[in-house]
Structures are given as C-alpha cells and as structure tokens.
Amino acid sequence: MALRAEPPDGGWGWMVVLSAFFQSALVFGVLRSFGVFFVEFVAAFEEPAARVSWIASIGIAVQQFGSPVGSALSTKFGPRPVVMAGGILAALGMLLAAFATSLTHLYLSIGLLSGSGWALTFTPTLACLSRYFSRRRSLATGLALTGVGLSSFAFAPLFQWLLSQYAWRGALLLVSALSLHLVACGALLRPLSLAEDPVMGGPGAQLANLLHHGPFLRYTVALTLINTGYFIPYVHLVAHLRDLDWDPLPAAFLLSVAAISDPVGRVASGWLGDAVPGPVARLLMLWTTLTGVILALYPVAQAPTALVALTVAYGFTSGALTPVAFSVLPELVGTGKIYCGLGLVQMVESIGGLLGAPLSGYLRDVTGTYTASFVVAGAFLLAGSGVLITLPHFFCFSAPTSKPQDPVTEALDTKVPLPREGLGED
Amino acid sequence: MVTGEHSNMPVEKNITLERPSNIELTCQFTTSGDLNSVNVTWRKGDELLENNYLINATGSILYTQYMFTIVNSEQMGSYSCFFEEKKEQRGTFNFKVPELHEKKKPLITYVGDSVVLMCKCQGCFPLNWTWYSSNGSVQVPVGVPINNKYVINGKTANETRLKIMQLSEEDQGSYWCQAIFQLGESEEHIEIVVLSYWVPLKAFLGIAAEVVLLVAIILLCEMYTQKKKKHSDDGKEFEQIEQLKSDDSNGIENNAPRHRKNESVGQ
Numbered sequence: 001m002a003l004r005a006e007p008p009d010g011g012w013g014w015m016v017v018l019s020a021f022f023q024s025a026l027v028f029g030v031l032r033s034f035g036v037f038f039v040e041f042v043a044a045f046e047e048p049a050a051r052v053s054w055i056a057s058i059g060i061a062v063q064q065f066g067s068p069v070g071s072a073l074s075t076k077f078g079p080r081p082v083v084m085a086g087g088i089l090a091a092l093g094m095l096l097a098a099f100a101t102s103l104t105h106l107y108l109s110i111g112l113l114s115g116s117g118w119a120l121t122f123t124p125t126l127a128c129l130s131r132y133f134s135r136r137r138s139l140a141t142g143l144a145l146t147g148v149g150l151s152s153f154a155f156a157p158l159f160q161w162l163l164s165q166y167a168w169r170g171a172l173l174l175v176s177a178l179s180l181h182l183v184a185c186g187a188l189l190r191p192l193s194l195a196e197d198p199v200m201g202g203p204g205a206q207l208a209n210l211l212h213h214g215p216f217l218r219y220t221v222a223l224t225l226i227n228t229g230y231f232i233p234y235v236h237l238v239a240h241l242r243d244l245d246w247d248p249l250p251a252a253f254l255l256s257v258a259a260i261s262d263p264v265g266r267v268a269s270g271w272l273g274d275a276v277p278g279p280v281a282r283l284l285m286l287w288t289t290l291t292g293v294i295l296a297l298y299p300v301a302q303a304p305t306a307l308v309a310l311t312v313a314y315g316f317t318s319g320a321l322t323p324v325a326f327s328v329l330p331e332l333v334g335t336g337k338i339y340c341g342l343g344l345v346q347m348v349e350s351i352g353g354l355l356g357a358p359l360s361g362y363l364r365d366v367t368g369t370y371t372a373s374f375v376v377a378g379a380f381l382l383a384g385s386g387v388l389i390t391l392p393h394f395f396c397f398s399a400p401t402s403k404p405q406d407p408v409t410e411a412l413d414t415k416v417p418l419p420r421e422g423l424g425e426d
Numbered sequence: 427m428v429t430g431e432h433s434n435m436p437v438e439k440n441i442t443l444e445r446p447s448n449i450e451l452t453c454q455f456t457t458s459g460d461l462n463s464v465n466v467t468w469r470k471g472d473e474l475l476e477n478n479y480l481i482n483a484t485g486s487i488l489y490t491q492y493m494f495t496i497v498n499s500e501q502m503g504s505y506s507c508f509f510e511e512k513k514e515q516r517g518t519f520n521f522k523v524p525e526l527h528e529k530k531k532p533l534i535t536y537v538g539d540s541v542v543l544m545c546k547c548q549g550c551f552p553l554n555w556t557w558y559s560s561n562g563s564v565q566v567p568v569g570v571p572i573n574n575k576y577v578i579n580g581k582t583a584n585e586t587r588l589k590i591m592q593l594s595e596e597d598q599g600s601y602w603c604q605a606i607f608q609l610g611e612s613e614e615h616i617e618i619v620v621l622s623y624w625v626p627l628k629a630f631l632g633i634a635a636e637v638v639l640l641v642a643i644i645l646l647c648e649m650y651t652q653k654k655k656k657h658s659d660d661g662k663e664f665e666q667i668e669q670l671k672s673d674d675s676n677g678i679e680n681n682a683p684r685h686r687k688n689e690s691v692g693q
C-alpha cells in the first residue's frame with residue numbers, strides 16, 4: 001500500500017464514518033438502553049438494585065480503562081483486526097450472559113468480556129476516523145457520534161419488545177447477534193498508511209513520547225475536568241425535577257428532549273469546527289464554557305419553561321463539545337500518534353466520569369438539594385475550559401491544522417535510537 | 427361498622443370486606459312531595475328483606491337504615507335500598523372480598539429453567555392461599571412437591587409465591603392463585619409460556635450468518651478493487667519511486683513527502 005502524504009478527507013473515509021456511526025450505536029446505544037434489562041435482572045436474581053447496577057458500571061469502566069490497550073494494539077496491527085476481534089468479544093460476552101445463573105456470572109460476561117470487546121472497538125475506530133480526515137474532521141466525527149443518540153431512541157423500545165417476546169435470556173442472545181455487527185463494521189476500516197507512520201515507532205515508544213508531551217498532558221487534565229461535570233444532568237436531572245415536584249413521565253420526557261438536541265449540536269459543531277479557521281481548541285472552550293454556565297444556571301431556574309429551555313441548550317452544547325474534543329487531539333499530537341493518544345485520554349478522563357456522579361450524589365445528600373451538585377459540575381467544566389487556554393497556538397489566528405510536519409521532525413530526532421533500543425516494532 | 431349514604435340519583439358503592447363485621451347501611455332520600463307516600467324497602471339481590479330496618483323522616487328528607495351482621499360468604503353480595511314514589515329510586519351497596527392485582531402479561535420461560543409466580547394482596551391478609559392450574563376447563567390443584575418440582579412459600583402474609591422448577595413444555599398454560607378469606611375467595615390468573623432455547627437460537631444463527639456474509643462481501647469488494655488498482659497503477663508507481671530516488675540526495679524515502687508538502691505550503 002502506498003504511503004499517503006495527507007489524509008484523504010473523503011472517499012473511503014465516508015465509509016469509515018458509517019462504520020463509526022454504527023459502532024457508536026452498538027456500543028453506547030446498547031449501554032444506555034441496558035436499563036431496560038435492569039428490572040428483569042432484579043426480579044430474576046432477586047438481588048437489590050445497587051448490586052445489579054454494577055453490571056453496567058463494570059462494563060463502562062472496562063471499556064474506558066481498556067482503551068489504551070485497544071489503541072496500542074491498533075498501532076501495531078491496524079484498526080481492522082482489533083475492532084473485529086473486539087466485536088467478537090462483545091458478542092461473546094452477551095452470549096454467555098444469556099446462560100447466566102447468578103449475578104457474578106453477569107458481572108464477568110457482560111461487564112468484563114463485553115466491556116473488553118467495547119474497549120477494542122470504539123477508540124481505534126475514532127482514531128482511524130481522525131486519520132482519514134483533516135479538513136472535515138470535526139464534521140465527520142460529529143456525524144459519526146450521532147449514532148449514540150439515535151440508537152438510544154431505537155434500542156430502548158426494541159429491547160423492551162425483545163424482552164416481551166423472548167424473556168431476558170432470549171433477548172440477550174439476540175443483543176449478542178446485534179453486537180456481532182461490530183465485526184462487520186470493523187471490516188470496513190481499511191488500513192491507511194500516512195506519511196508519518198513508519199517513523200512513529202511502536203506503541204511503547206508512542207506512549208512514552210506522549211507522556212512527556214506538555215500540551216497533551218494539559219489537554220488530558222482539561223478533558224478529565226470536563227468529564228467530571230459533563231454527565232451530571234443525565235444522571236441527576238430527573239431526580240432534581242422530582243425534587244421540584246415534577247411527575248415522573250414529564251421528567252423523563254425532558255431528558256428525551258436533551259437527547260434530541262444532542263445530535264443536532266454534534267453535527268452543527270462538527271460543521272462549524274471545520275468551517276472556522278484556527279485551532280479547534282477555541283471552539284471546544286466556547287462550548288465547554290457555555291455548558292458550564294448552563295449547568296450553574298440550573299438551580300436558579302424554577303419555571304418549567306426555563307427548565308425546558310436550559311435542557312435544550314444543555315443537550316445542544318454538551319453534544320457540540322464532543323466532536324471538537326476528539327478533533328483537538330490530532331492537532332496536538334499528529335495523526336501518527338492518534339491511536340495511543342486517544343486511548344490514554346479516554347482512560348484518564350474516565351476517572352472524571354466515574355467520580356462525577358457519586359460526588360454529585362454526595363453533595364446532594366449533604367446539602368439536601370441538587371443546587372450544589374449542579375454548581376460544582378458547572379465549575380468543573382469552567383475549570384476544564386480554563387486549562388484549555390494554556391494549549392499552544394490558542395491565541396493565534398493563522399491555521400495550524402493537523403501537522404504531519406512536526407511529528408516527523410520530532411521523530412527524526414528519535415529515529416536513530418529506536419531500532420537500537422528495540423522499542424520500535426514494525 | 428359500615429355506613430353508606432345516597433340521595434336522589436341511582437348510586438352504587440363498592441365495599442371491600444375481609445373479616446366478619448357488623449354493618450350499618452344508611453340511605454337518604456330528598457323529595458318535595460309527601461314523604462308518607464314513599465314506599466321504602468330493602469333488598470338483597472332480588473330477595474326482599476323483612477326486618478331490621480328503621481325509617482325516619484326529618485323535614486323533607488327521608489332516612490332509612492338497615493343493620494345486620496356479615497359472618498360468612500352467603501351474606502356477601504348486593505344490598506339495595508328502594509324509594510318508590512312516582513318512579514323507583516335505588517341505592518346499592520356491593521360487598522366483596524378484596525381483589526388481587528389485575529391482568530398480567532404472560533411469563534416467558536425456557537425449558538429446563540425455573541420460574542416464580544407471585545400473587546400479592548394489597549393491604550389485606552388472606553387466611554390461606556392455594557394454587558391450581560387449568561388445562562381447558564379442568565382445574566388441577568398444584569403445589570404438591572413431587573420430585574422437587576414445586577415449592578410454595580410467601581415472604582409475608584399478604585403474598586404467595588409458587589416456584590416451578592425444571593420446566594417442560596407440558597407446564598405451559600394458565601395458573602390460578604386463590605386467596606381464601608373467611609368471607610369468600612378471590613383469584614388471579616397468570617399464564618406461562620415455555621419456549622425451547624431453539625426459538626431465539628434460530629434467530630441468533632440467522633443474524634450471525636448475515637454478519638458473516640456482510641464481512642465476506644466487504645473484504646471481497648476490497649480485494650477486487652485493490653487488484654484492479656494494482657494492475658493499472660503498477661506501472662505508474664514504479665516510475666514515481668524511481669524518480670524520487672534519483673531526485674533525493676539523502677535517499678531516505680520519508681523525507682520525500684515532507685519535501686513535497688513544504689513546497690505546497692510555501693505557496
């Protein structure tokens with residue numbers, strides 16, 4: 001395969017977008033709709049809700065912490081075999097879960113096995129997408145990520161129907177069959193050799209290089225802060241509304257409203273990110289600041305119309321910040337190191353995600369209302385956007401897009417030691 | 427003690443009763459005409475009741491009160507007070523034992539699996555519970571623990587659970603749980619469907635085959651287009667590489683893209 005000087009920005013890239021779209025749907029859509037199975041598991045195993053919730057938590061944690069593994073393997077073998085293997089693992093986990101006789105069985109099959117499968121699929125795919133696009137990277141990412149929101153809509157009723165026809169065992173078998181499509185998505189990820197690849201070295205060298213890269217580390221810190229506050233409304237909005245004496249159905253409906261404005265925000269932001277010159281980090285800061293302000297305004301809003309408006313805005317801005325968050329990374333570290341970079345970022349930012357919801361819940365328990373929780377979440381987002389200002393070229397007005405140049409010069413300096421230390425594996 | 431009041435319009439009241447009780451039913455009737463011309467009677471169902479009721483008149487309102495005791499299930503039912511003037515006005519009191527939950531969706535289970543059927547009574551405490559299954563019109567009591575197949579227990583007095591283990595296709599059908607009170611019984615219907623694993627497995631294998639097909643198509647398409655490209659590009663590629671090698675003094679191929687890129691950015 002010939003080495004390319006630049007990302008193709010189209011052509012087969014759009015098939016990669018399609019693959020990423022279905023993968024976001026099959027990984028996160030499944031995760032988000034798993035609540036439907038929750039009730040069945042509580043009844044079938046006669047276990048308390050808290051213990052059953054661990055199934056999803058373990059799955060999410062394994063998916064995020066396993067991201068660097070997915071990245072490292074993709075750097076070595078290319079994304080295609082890794083994602084296909086991940087798809088098989090994810091489906092296998094669900095298949096074994098169908099025969100579960102205890103809750104522990106489910107922790108291991110869905111949580112550990114499927115979680116590992118998901119870790120091997122999502123991150124390599126997004127990284128692959130970043131390599132296929134440069135000028136239209138944000139739009140491509142935004143489009144791909146809409147898969148998450150749309151699938152949550154479709155899968156929840158689908159899973160409910162599967163449960164009514166086949167009970168949870170049969171339904172899990174069929175969700176496993178659904179997850180097998182990840183393998184087909186993986187097949188679409190044609191390997192792409194970019195100019196800077198051969199000098200990047202193997203995953204070990206890349207990881208070490210990234211850990212000494214100042215802007216990358218600052219960016220990781222920023223994303224971790226953002227992640228801590230980001231999920232709070234999805235987790236606690238309904239409870240907050242119930243505190244304000246809303247009925248359960250309108251409260252759940254409000255969350256669906258956010259789920260609608262979310263993909264709109266993603267695509268709009270993706271288009272904007274490519275259309276506006278200059279570092280994408282500035283747009284990320286814009287959306288993050290807006291989201292932070294909105295979160296801080298939640299306790300002030302009492303009237304239903306104000307809450308609806310805030311939620312629509314939250315859906316839009318929080319969706320908007322996702323594609324640009326992924327686009328900043330290639331600008332920082334170059335497309336050659338994108339796999340490892342993305343894996344590391346996912347792993348570290350997941351700490352924020354894991355801590356955010358319990359912290360918010362703790363504040364609620366201590367103060368009695370969700371006011372403190374929302375304000376603190378907003379503060380985390382604003383802190384994250386503050387750290388973003390420290391990224392290089394933030395205040396420049398020229399257009400440093402993904403730079404294959406710099407990593408090549410960097411790598412040339414390290415090229416000589418690599419083969420001698422035996423780190424660079426080809 | 428139970429009291430009821432009605433006025434002017436035919437009205438019905440439902441009363442839930444679990445234990446034997448003393449009952450006091452009251453009806454009031456307002457009319458502008460002559461109270462003495464109103465004929466007052468009490469009936470249980472269609473049967474006229476003879477004694478134990480009082481009639482009282484105050485101003486333009488006529489009161490009647492019926493007192494009795496309910497001890498067993500024969501005394502449950504509908505009691506009505508009748509006021510006959512030009513037309514007949516009545517008020518009805520319906521006595522029933524507590525009802526169990528309403529309809530449930532059929533439970534789907536698999537061969538070899540086990541299932542728990544549960545019946546619950548809200549705020550009431552039956553004396554006893556029984557289970558039976560019906561195939562067609564024959565009702566068969568269920569619950570004798572033969573071969574460890576059935577286990578009946580309940581965590582609290584107001585619920586009962588029937589656990590059926592090692593399900594087979596013969597266990598499919600309707601099951602009834604019956605709550606027994608001193609004053610009668612109440613039942614609930616649950617249906618069980620027993621599927622074999624083959625049913626979802628067939629669907630699974632079908633979808634898996636579809637995925638394998640998709641992957642094969644994608645990979646074959648790719649091999650095909652690459653073969654075509656290779657045949658047409660082979661000649662061109664060779665030329666390009668030869669040219670680069672001679673242009674570049676270092677001979678390091680990787681610098682070549684950088685070179686070209688520099689040129690284009692400079693423009």
